Amino acid sequence: MAKYSEKASEKVEESMHETKEGKLKSGSGKKVTSKKQAIAIGLSEARKEGAKVPKKKD
Template sequence: MAPRYSKTASTDVGRAMKKRKVGTLKSGRSGRTVKSRKQAIAIGLSEARAKGKKVPKKAAKKRKTAKKTAKKRKAKKRR
């Protein structure tokens, strides 16, 4: 079975992690310093995607709250 991530993608993530540890990793538009480990990994992966390296697609966002509100609206209309 083939690996999901390429070695070059993992080096990008490693570089982002080192930048975070030093305190020089900045987030997107706001430019704030990144303190979260998960956010540093996400930044490294998104940079690898932008360079065209082998990285899986982002997981689709689930809309549980939208479904719940739609059900409530239907229930109110029936009354």
């Protein structure tokens, strides 16, 4: 399994929390309801901040 940094884990946890509250939105502005999508958004944000996150699968 891939190793994620502490910062990446925090971002994913934060995005999951926002999803449960109904505050997380996707790029198109719609509410995120799927856990997988929330995790993907969290990892993407962590990647942008320079955290250690494995590359996206093609």
